Amino acid sequence: MNYTAEATAALDRIDATKPLVHQITNVVVTNDSANLTLGFGALPVMAYAIEEVAEMAAIAQALVLNIGTLSSEEIAAMLVAGRAAGDKGIPIVLDPVGAGATRFRTESALTLLRELPITVLRGNRGEIGALVGSGEVRGVEATGSEDPHEVAKAARDRFGVTVAVTGPTDVIVGLDRTLLVDNGDPLLGRITGSGCMSTAAIGIFNGIGGDPALQTALALATYGLAAERAAVDAPGPGTFRSRLLDEVAALREKGVEGVRIREA
Amino acid sequence: MNYTAEATAALDRIDATKPLVHQITNVVVTNDSANLTLGFGALPVMAYAIEEVAEMAAIAQALVLNIGTLSSEEIAAMLVAGRAAGDKGIPIVLDPVGAGATRFRTESALTLLRELPITVLRGNRGEIGALVGSGEVRGVEATGSEDPHEVAKAARDRFGVTVAVTGPTDVIVGLDRTLLVDNGDPLLGRITGSGCMSTAAIGIFNGIGGDPALQTALALATYGLAAERAAVDAPGPGTFRSRLLDEVAALREKGVEGVRIREA
Amino acid sequence: MNYTAEATAALDRIDATKPLVHQITNVVVTNDSANLTLGFGALPVMAYAIEEVAEMAAIAQALVLNIGTLSSEEIAAMLVAGRAAGDKGIPIVLDPVGAGATRFRTESALTLLRELPITVLRGNRGEIGALVGSGEVRGVEATGSEDPHEVAKAARDRFGVTVAVTGPTDVIVGLDRTLLVDNGDPLLGRITGSGCMSTAAIGIFNGIGGDPALQTALALATYGLAAERAAVDAPGPGTFRSRLLDEVAALREKGVEGVRIREA
Numbered sequence: 001m002n003y004t005a006e007a008t009a010a011l012d013r014i015d016a017t018k019p020l021v022h023q024i025t026n027v028v029v030t031n032d033s034a035n036l037t038l039g040f041g042a043l044p045v046m047a048y049a050i051e052e053v054a055e056m057a058a059i060a061q062a063l064v065l066n067i068g069t070l071s072s073e074e075i076a077a078m079l080v081a082g083r084a085a086g087d088k089g090i091p092i093v094l095d096p097v098g099a100g101a102t103r104f105r106t107e108s109a110l111t112l113l114r115e116l117p118i119t120v121l122r123g124n125r126g127e128i129g130a131l132v133g134s135g136e137v138r139g140v141e142a143t144g145s146e147d148p149h150e151v152a153k154a155a156r157d158r159f160g161v162t163v164a165v166t167g168p169t170d171v172i173v174g175l176d177r178t179l180l181v182d183n184g185d186p187l188l189g190r191i192t193g194s195g196c197m198s199t200a201a202i203g204i205f206n207g208i209g210g211d212p213a214l215q216t217a218l219a220l221a222t223y224g225l226a227a228e229r230a231a232v233d234a235p236g237p238g239t240f241r242s243r244l245l246d247e248v249a250a251l252r253e254k255g256v257e258g259v260r261i262r263e264a
Numbered sequence: 265m266n267y268t269a270e271a272t273a274a275l276d277r278i279d280a281t282k283p284l285v286h287q288i289t290n291v292v293v294t295n296d297s298a299n300l301t302l303g304f305g306a307l308p309v310m311a312y313a314i315e316e317v318a319e320m321a322a323i324a325q326a327l328v329l330n331i332g333t334l335s336s337e338e339i340a341a342m343l344v345a346g347r348a349a350g351d352k353g354i355p356i357v358l359d360p361v362g363a364g365a366t367r368f369r370t371e372s373a374l375t376l377l378r379e380l381p382i383t384v385l386r387g388n389r390g391e392i393g394a395l396v397g398s399g400e401v402r403g404v405e406a407t408g409s410e411d412p413h414e415v416a417k418a419a420r421d422r423f424g425v426t427v428a429v430t431g432p433t434d435v436i437v438g439l440d441r442t443l444l445v446d447n448g449d450p451l452l453g454r455i456t457g458s459g460c461m462s463t464a465a466i467g468i469f470n471g472i473g474g475d476p477a478l479q480t481a482l483a484l485a486t487y488g489l490a491a492e493r494a495a496v497d498a499p500g501p502g503t504f505r506s507r508l509l510d511e512v513a514a515l516r517e518k519g520v521e522g523v524r525i526r527e528a
Numbered sequence: 529m530n531y532t533a534e535a536t537a538a539l540d541r542i543d544a545t546k547p548l549v550h551q552i553t554n555v556v557v558t559n560d561s562a563n564l565t566l567g568f569g570a571l572p573v574m575a576y577a578i579e580e581v582a583e584m585a586a587i588a589q590a591l592v593l594n595i596g597t598l599s600s601e602e603i604a605a606m607l608v609a610g611r612a613a614g615d616k617g618i619p620i621v622l623d624p625v626g627a628g629a630t631r632f633r634t635e636s637a638l639t640l641l642r643e644l645p646i647t648v649l650r651g652n653r654g655e656i657g658a659l660v661g662s663g664e665v666r667g668v669e670a671t672g673s674e675d676p677h678e679v680a681k682a683a684r685d686r687f688g689v690t691v692a693v694t695g696p697t698d699v700i701v702g703l704d705r706t707l708l709v710d711n712g713d714p715l716l717g718r719i720t721g722s723g724c725m726s727t728a729a730i731g732i733f734n735g736i737g738g739d740p741a742l743q744t745a746l747a748l749a750t751y752g753l754a755a756e757r758a759a760v761d762a763p764g765p766g767t768f769r770s771r772l773l774d775e776v777a778a779l780r781e782k783g784v785e786g787v788r789i790r791e792a
Contacts, residue, residue: 028558028574030333034456039501044456045362046292047334052368059365071577081666090555101587190777192562192572194271236774238568246500249454294556296596298720303765308720309626310556313599314633323629510764511717 001017003261010205011013011252015041020060020205022085023200025077026068026097029193032241033064033200035225036110038243039248042204048074053081065116066196067108068097075108082116091206099123100130113159119212122153122164122199144234149173149264152157160169162212166198171264172222174213178264190237191244198223199235221259222251223234226259266484267525273461273494274482283325283471286349287464288312290332290361293457296305296505297464300487305367306468307370312338322352326471329380331372332361337425339372352416355470359463363387364394376495377423383476385419386428386463392419399498413437413528420424430462431451434484435528438477442528445481447488453506454501462487485523486515492522539780543569543583545590547735550613551728552576552606554596554625558702560769561592561728567776570732571644575601586616589713590735593644594724595636596625610644619647619734620701623727627651628658641687647740648735650692651681656683663698677701677792690740694726697772698748699792702741706792708744711752718765719772726751749787750779756786 021042025033030046037044047056050073051092063085065078085092094116096109111130112118121128125148132154148165152173155163162174169180188194198220205219206212229250230243247254265375284307289297294310303458311320314337317341322455327349329342341473349356358380360373373395376382385392396418416437419427426438430463434445450460462484469483470476511518548571553561558574564574575584578601582774591613593606597665615619622644624637637703638658640646649656653676660682676693680701683691690702697707716722726748733747734740757778 026560026574027291027555031295031456031559032294035501035505038454038456045365046290046333049331049368051336052366055366055368069574069576072579086766098575101573102575102580104583105575123579147435190566192559192566222269236777237563238773238777240768241501241508241563241773242770243499245502245505249500249502291555295559295720298556299769302718302720309629310554310597311626311630315600315631316630319630421750464689506766506770507763509766509769513764513766523594 003221003259006043007222007256007259010208011217011222013208014204015252016172017208018043019204019209021062021064022047022057022060022061022081023064024053024074024081025064025066025196026214028068029196031196032109033243036197036200036248037204039245040201040204042062042207048077050077050080053083057081057090060090060131062203063090063092064200064203065092065112066095066097066103066194066199070105070185070224075111078101079115081113086117091212092116092208093120093199093203094118095196096123096127096131097196099127103200105252106130116160119206120157120162120164120202120216122202124135124195125151125165125167128152128165131155131242132158142222162203164220166180166195166220171218174211178211179213179217180262180264181220182260183221184229185227185231187231187234187237187240188227191241192200217261221261222256223248225256226251267523268479268520271486271523272484275486277472279516281472282307283381283468284309284323285326285328285467285471286311286321287503288317288327288338288345289330289460291333293460296327296450296457296461298510300461300508303509304310304465304468304470312341313329313402314341315346318320318348321345321348321354323354325358326467327354327513328467329356329357329376330361330463331369332367332460334372336485339375343379346376350381355476356380356383357463357467357483359385359460360387360391360395361460363391368398370394370478380431382425382430383470384426384466384480385423386430387440387460388475389415389429389431391435392416392427392429395419398420409479426480427485428480430484436477436480438475440476443477444526444528445488447485447486447492449491449495450502451495451498451501452491455505481525485525486520487512489520489522491514529789531787532741532784535750535784535787539750540748541736541782542732545736546571548573549590549592549730549731549735550575550585550588550590552581552602552608552609553592553594553724556596557724560721563726563773564725564776565732566726567773568732570735576605578605578608580603582612583603585599585609585612585618590731591618591620592728592731593620593640594623594625594646594727595633596724598633598636603639606640607643607669610640614645614668619740620644620647621648621650621727621731621734623724624651624655624659625724627655629731631685646689648690648692649687649732650729650730651696652723653679653693653695656691658679659683660686665758690744692730692744692748693721694748694773700741703737705741707741707745708792709748709752710788711749711756713755713759715759715765715768716764719769732763745789749789751776753784753786754779
């Protein structure tokens with residue numbers, strides 16, 4: 001498959017259709033995720049109130065759920081939004097931030113996976129590992145040594161969803177194929193919310209339809225490619241963070257030669 | 265009227281008196297709005313707890329209410345803060361983010377308009393339209409085709425407040441005059457919260473007194489002028505966002521030749 | 529004492545041990561504080577839910593409590609987290625943002641000081657003054673004229689904790705010594721959350737152990753030194769804010785000649 005052509009077509013389609021991506025996400029990354037969504041040419045909407053999430057999710061093209069600063073009220077709103085999305089066949093992407101660090105996070109993520117028709121689950125090795133009974137997490141950072149491919153496969157088998165375990169190489173285990181993405185830059189690890197932003201990107205690309213594993217790979221590859229470009233001569237993470245948004249917004253103009261996706 | 269002189273005088277007065285602008289706003293734009301307020305030389309305070317909002321609003325020079333990530337608790341706090349501001353004659357600026365997208369947003373905005381002595385209502389064409397029974401909104405973006413001047417006039421007549429409908433040309437319909445502002449840059453549409461920041465600017469300029477329509481026009485024109493300067497050679501929205509704050513903070517030093525305000 | 533050598537050793541130890549800094553902080557500064565923590569080489573975790581804060585605090589190396597956008601639920605969570613930290617001997621840093629501006633803020637800060645084994649209290653002159661019965665605050669900015677040294681000493685005596693009153697010169701009154709820090713730049717006053725970020729830095733440096741007053745001085749001096757470097761040729765506060773994070777992340781590479789700490 002010509003992944004450069006696929007990525008180009010996906011970016012064009014996002015730009016043309018401007019999918020509305022409803023995000024119930026954490027307070028650390030709210031602004032960055034909204035800006036990333038605009039950068040890709042899609043429309044973000046951050047809406048959390050239980051009174052309105054069903055209505056908002058039902059008019060969206062994708063729903064992104066991120067438990068980074070979860071509360072019991074927020075989980076309740078996520079369940080309402082997720083059911084509305086499920087009723088309409090709208091893809092749902094879940095980021096179980098910090099699963100394994102506290103029981104509340106692990107159990108909340110498992111509840112969402114059990115109750116909602118999640119399309120894609122994205123986390124680091126420790127977070128996804130915690131959901132399948134392995135994995136070590138310190139705060140919200142993975143510290144264990146599991147093989148990401150094994151962790152992703154175990155989660156796919158357990159939950160029946162497409163799973164992306166991100167790291168130096170991102171591993172995407174879909175229902176019928178496994179894709180690997182080699183894009184990215186170490187500076188992503190020096191800014192907060194870079195994983196959460198990759199989850200938002202997955203929501204955007206799944207908002208235009210298509211195979212969830214492929215769309216997830218295209219999202220991670222283009223986001224990682226923008227990060228590579230932003231990192232060139234970056235004096236540090238602060239400037240990198242601003243340039244990352246510049247480069248995401250410039251992807252269509254500069255082209256996406258350089259996406260590195262391969263089948264496992 | 266010499267609007268350049270008016271804008272210069274307003275910026276000087278903000279710098280000299282440092283109005284305290286109490287903002288109950290959404291989580292997407294909180295940081296940007298606080299930085300914008302400091303950039304203009306005013307003092308921001310973000311305070312949401314129902315236990316303290318009356319006390320805080322009463323010592324402020326302006327109150328900004330923004331429903332971008334509303335909750336029922338937040339609306340209750342806005343009502344308490346707004347009544348305290350009203351009792352003291354402190355101007356209140358309302359941004360009905362996403363009105364029309366969900367019933368909860370539309371009804372909450374209408375409740376605030378009915379219960380509080382709002383001074384200025386600022387939104388895009390779709391949001392303001394939704395409050396007067398027209399308008400199409402997708403998430404928080406306007407998509408309809410109404411004439412902004414008609415929408416603003418209808419809202420002014422309905423609610424008896426100064427109304428600003430922002431867009432390529434901002435239309436400000438005051439109680440006895442209509443002003444148009446032509447400043448701004450398309451890059452504002454590529455960063456999240458640019459509308460919310462314009463509302464914060466309106467709060468700042470109304471915090472120094474004066475006619476609400478004129479102060480609103482001065483706020484939108486100087487903010488838009490800073491955006492024009494920030495956009496020069498900007499490589500993308502991330503860098504633009506940082507430079508926008510630089511340029512707001514430099515307005516007094518660089519001067520405001522370039523504000524484009526006219527009577528309709 | 530050779531403070532340059534002390535600061536170098538502290539930065540190396542942070543980088544080597546990556547202390548986990550649990551922060552319950554305000555929505556204005558959440559993103560900046562998390563990025564600052566990563567910039568210093570430590571790990572941030574923002575977790576607020578009462579269901580999980582005890583568990584999270586117990587695995588952290590420091591707990592930072594910041595009441596900038598407090599609510600009664602958040603104060604309740606801070607008490608639970610603080611008790612868990614106290615049980616484990618984990619240092620707790622408190623930032624009483626806006627104490628003196630409203631009764632709710634003053635009383636909440638006093639409750640935390642009374643109920644929890646706070647290690648370091650950090651605020652501006654007005655905030656700390658309000659806690660000892662003097663001080664004037666306008667919103668969250670100090671406006672009074674008290675001598676910062678007197679204010680800090682009064683708070684140390686009243687609460688039995690190390691107190692840092694930050695300003696042009698930071699005054700740190702420990703249990704058995706007083707240190708002064710002369711680093712910093714006026715541009716810090718032009719960005720929101722610069723005080724809150726200094727509190728996060730104090731949490732990071734106290735997360736590696738050592739004398740609280742010394743660790744606090746090292747935190748404020750290195751943070752202030754990074755600000756001085758970021759301010760060189762900065763066109764304004766927006767660009768300065770990005771560069772500040774660049775310079776924090778570059779402290780180990782560039783070295784910390786330039787920290788200005790002295791005994792009072």
